[in-house]
Amino acid sequence: MTSPSAAGPAAATRSDAARNRGRLLDAAAGLIAERGSDVDVREIARRAEVGMGTLYRHFPTKEALLDAALEHVFTSWADAASAALTGRPWSDLGGFLGDALRRQTASPGLLDAYCQALPGQAGSTARQYCRQQVGPLIAELVRAAHESGELRPDITAEDVSLLLVALGRIAPVVPEPAWRRILHVSLDGLRSSAATPMPAPARPPGDA
Structure with a gap:
């Protein structure tokens, strides 16, 4: 049986370790959000206010740290988006x-x-996790909008994902009212009442 005097330091050590891990994840997620994944682990450690030894005890490689941080980011995004659904x-x-x-x-x-x-991009565990979290949410949004008759029937979840990427290239470089106008136009184009024939899908390379 563990004595109280032994349990106290062990519990404190576990608490410190959990706190340091959380600080590293928050710091890595913040830097990824600001600059992308090409970020130096030394800067992550500085922002988390921990030493490099502590960083490597929790995450033996940069890839492991970035995977965990991206998983944290995408989980938070999917949870917040799901909580905001209105039916x-x-x-x-x-x-x-x-x-x-x-x-x-x-x-x-x-x-x-x-x-x-x-889909189609080489990915790490975190990127696969993003597909598992955000991908089904987009698919569910598309399915529900199809069932309501408001979304044109030939639009797929992948179409919506690619539209999000395209709009995401515009939004950071213009004022919010400007990208909201473009989003409005895009949504009008997705409406079933505005549908015109879709171009034929591109043929795979090498097809005659």
Whole structure:
């Protein structure tokens, strides 16, 4: 049986370790959001106010730290987006896109991380996790908007993901009223009432 005197220091050590891990994740997530994943681990340690030894005890490689930080970012994003759903499919789709663009404007590095998580991109565990968290949410938004009859039937979840990437390139370089206008125009183009025939899908390379 562990004595109280032994349990106290052990519990304090665990608490310190958990606090340091959280500080490292917060620091890494903040720097990724600001600059993308090409960030120096020494700067992460400085922002977290821990030593490099502490960083490497928790995360033996930079990739492991960035994976954990991106997982934290995408989980928070998916949780917040899910909590904001109202049950009104068209409003929910527009609200999700608007919220995503606000996040990308405030955190430019988020878009690069999101782009790397799109289907067809080579990815790490965190990027796969992003697809698992954000991808199903977009698919559900698209499904609900299809069922309500408001979203044109030939629009896919991948179309919406790519639209988010395209708008995300615009939003950080113009004032918010400007990108909101472009978002409004884009949403009008997704409406079933505005649908015109979609161009044929591109043929795979090498097809005759």
